[in-house]
Amino acid sequence: MGVTKQACKGQFTALYKTKNNGAKGLFQFSKIKITYLKIEKIEKLSVFDLEENKTGDYLFVKKIRPKSFGNLFFHQTDIFILLDEKKVYLGPIYQVLIKNIQRNYKSSSDFLPQQLFEISGDIYFQIDIKEPAKANYEKGTNVDDVKIKSESNNNKPEVVEHGGGKVQPPLPPPLPPPKPPILENINIFWKVLGAIFGVLFMAFCWSTFPALFYIVLFILIGYFISSLIGSKFASRASFLFTSILVCAVIYYFYTHQNIVIPKETKTENIKTNPPRKSNEDNGNNIDYLFDKEIKWKDFIPNSYDAKYSTSSLAFFDTQGKHKKYAAEDVSNDPIQYFNTLYNELEQTDNAKIDAVTKVLSDQASSKNLNMLQTAEMVVTFIQEIPYCLVHDWTCEEVVKNGNSDFITSYHKDGKPCLPNIPGGVQSPYEFLHNLKGDCDTRSLLGYAILKKLNIPASIWVSSTYGHSILGVGLPVGGGSYKNIQGVNHYAVELTSKGFRIGMIPAEIQNMNNWDITLFNNL
Numbered sequence: 001m002g003v004t005k006q007a008c009k010g011q012f013t014a015l016y017k018t019k020n021n022g023a024k025g026l027f028q029f030s031k032i033k034i035t036y037l038k039i040e041k042i043e044k045l046s047v048f049d050l051e052e053n054k055t056g057d058y059l060f061v062k063k064i065r066p067k068s069f070g071n072l073f074f075h076q077t078d079i080f081i082l083l084d085e086k087k088v089y090l091g092p093i094y095q096v097l098i099k100n101i102q103r104n105y106k107s108s109s110d111f112l113p114q115q116l117f118e119i120s121g122d123i124y125f126q127i128d129i130k131e132p133a134k135a136n137y138e139k140g141t142n143v144d145d146v147k148i149k150s151e152s153n154n155n156k157p158e159v160v161e162h163g164g165g166k167v168q169p170p171l172p173p174p175l176p177p178p179k180p181p182i183l184e185n186i187n188i189f190w191k192v193l194g195a196i197f198g199v200l201f202m203a204f205c206w207s208t209f210p211a212l213f214y215i216v217l218f219i220l221i222g223y224f225i226s227s228l229i230g231s232k233f234a235s236r237a238s239f240l241f242t243s244i245l246v247c248a249v250i251y252y253f254y255t256h257q258n259i260v261i262p263k264e265t266k267t268e269n270i271k272t273n274p275p276r277k278s279n280e281d282n283g284n285n286i287d288y289l290f291d292k293e294i295k296w297k298d299f300i301p302n303s304y305d306a307k308y309s310t311s312s313l314a315f316f317d318t319q320g321k322h323k324k325y326a327a328e329d330v331s332n333d334p335i336q337y338f339n340t341l342y343n344e345l346e347q348t349d350n351a352k353i354d355a356v357t358k359v360l361s362d363q364a365s366s367k368n369l370n371m372l373q374t375a376e377m378v379v380t381f382i383q384e385i386p387y388c389l390v391h392d393w394t395c396e397e398v399v400k401n402g403n404s405d406f407i408t409s410y411h412k413d414g415k416p417c418l419p420n421i422p423g424g425v426q427s428p429y430e431f432l433h434n435l436k437g438d439c440d441t442r443s444l445l446g447y448a449i450l451k452k453l454n455i456p457a458s459i460w461v462s463s464t465y466g467h468s469i470l471g472v473g474l475p476v477g478g479g480s481y482k483n484i485q486g487v488n489h490y491a492v493e494l495t496s497k498g499f500r501i502g503m504i505p506a507e508i509q510n511m512n513n514w515d516i517t518l519f520n521n522l
Contacts, residue, residue, distance in 0.1 A: 005094060005126040007045040012098065012123040013038045015116050035116065036078045037064065039123060048124060050095055059098040066092060081127070089127055097124040269295045269384060270435065278311065288312040290433065296384035298376050299500055302367055306359045306381065310433040314352055318429050321348050326392075326422030334463065338423075338440075339517045342459055345427035346448045346518070352429040353445075357452045364453075371455055372474050376501060378449050379470070383497045388436035389417040392424040404466055440468035442494040451520050458482075458489045458519035465508045470494055473521060476502045480509050487521045 015036040054060065066079045081089040104118040202213060275288035289309045297303050325344045360381065364374040389410055391398045398419070399411050411417065418426070418436045426434075426441040428448040437445070443459045447470060450457035456473025460482070471482065471489030479502020481490040491514075493499040 003128050003130055006129045007048040007095075007124070007126050008042050009045055009048075009122070009124050010039045010042040011120070012040075013118065013120045014098075015118055017116050034061075034064065034077050036080075038080045039125075040082065042081070042083060045124075050097060050124070053097060053099070053124065056099065057101065059096075059101070061096045061098075062094065064093050064096055066090060091128050094126040095124075098122070099124075270386075272435070275312065282313060285313055292432075292435070294381065294384060296380050298373070298380045300373070302369075302373075302377070304363050304377065304381070306356070306363065308356050308359055308432070310429070315430060315433045318345075318348055318352065318427050322427055322430070323422050335461070335515050335517055338425075338461055341423050341425070342440075342444055342447075342518045345425070345444060346451075349427050349429040349448065350452075353432065353448060353452070356432055357449055360449065361453060372476065372501070374453060375450060375455050375472050375474055378446060378453070378455075379472075379492055379494065379499075379501060380497070382442050382446050382494050383499070385435050385437065385442075386416075387438060387495050389415065390421050390424055390426055390436065390438045390441055391417065391419055392421055394419050406466070439495050443468045443470040446470040446494060447518060447520075451522075454522055456487055456489065456519075456521045458484055459517050460491060460514045461517050462508070462513045462515065464510075464513040467508060469504060469508075469514075471516070471519070472501045473519075474501070476500075478502060480504050480511065482511055482514065482516065484516055484519050485521060489516075489519065 014034050016034045064077050064079065066077065079090075079093065081093070083089050098121060100121040101119050102121055104120065202216065271293045273291040275290050278287040278289050280287060289311055291307070291309050293305065293307045295303070295305050322345060325341055325348075328340075360374075360378060364377060367373075369377060389407070391407070393401065395411055395417060399408055402408070416436070418434075424440070425444060426437055428445040431437040431441050431445050440459070440461065447457045447459050450472065458471035458473065459468065460471055461468045469491050471484070471491055473484070473487045473489045475488070476490050479490050479500075481488045481502065483489075490502040491504045492501045493504045
């Protein structure tokens with residue numbers, strides 16, 4: 001049994017809205033969308049010349065689809081067609097020609113929403129009907145035993161045309177052959193598969209790059225809003241407005257970051273082996289090596305594993321120079337003091353951190369990272385190391401003489417600290433050796449590594465906030481930054497995991513409260 005088209009005539013009642021939301025008085029048939037269609041008094045037509053009847057005022061729609069969950073991307077209409085007392089037609093209607101249209105003004109104004117209007121008139125249309133298909137039978141074969149495959153129609157996009165005069169074009173071409181059911185099943189399969197991949201893509205965006213998730217989401221919302229508005233100008237204006245709104249939200253998202261909840265480092269991510277005696281000849285001095293392994297992930301996320309060793313003799317050498325530098329304070333300007341101290345510590349350890357820098361450089365090369373991704377690898381490497389407060393007095397003295405509520409509560413809670421460190425900061429090598437560092441210690445290490453990787457960087461300090469952060473001189477698209485001699489350096493918090501370049505806590509985002517102590521634009 002096959003599917004063919006049956007021409008019909010009837011009386012209709014319809015609700016419509018104008019595509020341009022026009023007034024109730026004047027309208028064009030080509031500018032309306034039918035939302036509800038009821039057809040009664042149906043008569044079958046054996047012959048109907050469509051083009052012959054396109055005269056006067058009429059509305060022609062090639063296909064009107066009934067509402068269904070599957071038709072999300074096309075305009076849909078509530079269709080009610082009662083074929084007889086027991087049968088209702090639920091499918092689409094084709095070659096729809098509406099004539100002798102009358103407006104029901106009273107009904108439109110009294111009972112319907114302002115944007116909906118009611119019309120009635122004559123309607124000509126085609127519906128799908130099933131009929132026996134021709135078949136070749138072998139001699140002696142019972143017709144009732146022959147299996148006939150059903151066929152389905154190929155959907156075509158909706159086309160609306162408006163005309164005002166009698167035209168005599170050639171007869172319309174015959175309908176294309178119906179699509180076999182197996183092809184229809186294949187189309188459904190690809191639609192379902194596409195929907196699954198769409199959901200997985202949105203989930204991936206949400207977990208790795210939330211900004212992209214919101215961009216895609218708002219674009220979809222803008223598309224659906226614009227599809228509901230028939231006017232091309234209004235549709236495009238709506239889509240443009242939604243796009244601008246998306247950009248504003250993303251800009252606000254990057255420039256007004258809230259506090260990121262710190263993520264604790266897993267204990268198995270950092271391993272330090274017992275010291276082992278070095279095989280190198282150091283004269284009468286015995287050197288011990290400390291093997292370390294740090295595992296972490298960046299924001300993409302890539303997984304990293306850095307293994308390196310530090311030397312006890314190299315550590316003691318830096319310690320001695322550190323005390324000498326800190327004692328050479330001849331300036332009453334704290335910014336100048338830290339500028340000098342940070343610079344001397346970075347220069348002292350420049351060659352000593354080559355081994356760690358090479359490990360990180362090899363990781364970046366193996367994963368084919370660009371400069372920004374390499375900088376984020378370094379940032380997440382430092383963030384993975386647990387926080388430890390470093391101060392230049394004993395714990396009792398710093399609590400007694402200090403005026404910081406943070407330091408007082410920190411010691412009261414019994415959290416780890418490293419006392420009696422000159423200047424309250426460790427050098428890059430000292431930090432890599434004992435893995436104990438707070439804000440400025442971390443910023444100094446980040447600055448030293450990025451400088452060796454040829455990435456512009458800076459160290460920021462604030463007496464107002466009592467804090468230090470790292471600046472990275474690479475374009476990241478948004479966030480907190482300071483312009484340093486023509487280069488935008490984007491701030492990043494290193495004391496907690498989860499902060500990307502350009503992100504710092506909301507309570508320290510006033511750029512006027514930050515001073516640059518050390519920078520390198522390369």
